[in-house]
Every structure is written in structure tokens, then in C-alpha cells.
Amino acid sequence: MSVTGWAGRVRLRPGGLLYGGAVGPATAHAHHSVQVIAALDGEGLLLAGPDGQPFRCRAFVVPSGVRHAVLAGTARGVVLHYDPLSSAGRGLAALAGDAGGLVPAAAALPADPFEAACALDSLLPGGPVPEAAAHPGLARVLAWLPGRDGVRLSQAAEVACLSESRLAHLFRAELGLPFRPYVLWLRLMRAAELASRGHSLTDAAHGAGFADGAHLSRVWRRMFGIPPSGFTRTSQWM
Secondary structure, eight states: OOHHHEEEEEEEEEEEEEOOOOOOOOEEEESEEEEEEOOOOOOOOOETTOHHHHHHSSHHHHEETOEEEEEOOOOOEEEEEHHHTTTHHHHTTOOEEEEETSSGGGSSSSSSSHHHHHHHHHHHHOOOOOOOOSHHHHHHHHHOOOTOOOOHHHHHHHHHHHHHHHHHHHHHISSOOOOHHHHHHHHHHHHHHHHHHTOOOOHHHHHOOSSSHHHHHHHHHHEEEEEOOOHTTTEEEE
């Protein structure tokens, strides 16, 4: 069956994006994130690397900044994105290439594509980004950050009652992600939340602290290789 578009369920969280559903074609692009893409059934994926040569695979890890294309997708697939500075992103970048031995067979994953994406996320090197912080100072910062624009590490350190160096260490140690990328992912999450509620791209951008819709689109394309509408119009946000 020919798949012409993207339609599934998606969850954006600090440091990563999980998607399960139909994987459609994508023209040649490179994104900031480290990507894991896999087919759960059918003939697998038809991809093209930096040289433009097509190749088939069941699963592949694409490092940050590597140009590639999806020539033919699949009706049931998963796509996971990780910030290259996150623990998972660093671990996966070292395993770039064919991921047939890294991704379990479809029979070992849940039948629902989105649930399969969540299960795979827990199995990959580095694991998912923790949802809670053990250190009380870091916990205060995580509760304070959402909805704030232009936050500096010095401001967050005051909230945490910690030095900047100590707080920066906690972000890496407990969340597996440095402070600045963490804040950027929070802003992308806010923009996606607003867009999923029916707000225009411009309003979603302003509500998340971006200058305008064009600014949000540039950051989104750089991160994921597709415009925001590629997910917001065809997928269900979780």
C-alpha cells in the first residue's frame, strides 16, 4: 500500500518526540535532532542517504545534521527524535546507521504504533528523559519554568537556591539534557499544545515565546525536518 502522508499520534516532551502511525515521504533534509525511524510491517522503509542513493531497511538511526530522505514510508511505523546533547541522543549517535539489531521485531512491540514508539523509547540507549527530579532545587525550577520566556540560567539558579554550575550539573545528571536545550523543548511543547487547540501558527508562536510563525517554523524544521503543519494538522497530540 502506498503511503502518501503522515497521520498518527505524537508526544513532544523535553528532549524528545515520539510518533507512531503512518510514515509518509519526506524530501531530502537534515535536522538538529537524532532520529530513529522504523517500520512495524510491510516491506520496510525506502530511504536515501547524503549521496541520494536509495536503500531499504527496517529501522535506521539518523545522526544530527545528516542529510537524508524518506522515499517510501509505511502504514505502521515509529519515529523518535532526541536532542543530540541528551543522554539518549549521544548514545544513539554512536550507533548511527542500520538499526535492525537495535530495534526489536514488530512482534515484540505493542500492536498500536504509538504504544510501540513509547515501548521502544524505554529500550533504546540512554532511555527516556526522567519526568521528575530528585533534587528539590531542580524540582522547583522544573515547576517554575513552563510558560516563561527568555529565562537565563542565572534566574533559574536563584529559584533553585543553587549556584549556576551546580544547577547545570543537575540538569545533565538528572534529566540527561543541558539547561538551554531543555528550555527550547519546553517552548516547542507549548507551541504544539496551542496549535493542537486550534490556535493559528502565529498565535501559537507568540504564546510560546517565538518572535512569529516564521521563527517557530524555522526552529521546528531545523529540529524535525518538516514544518509544524506536518504534525499539527494530521496527527493527534498526546
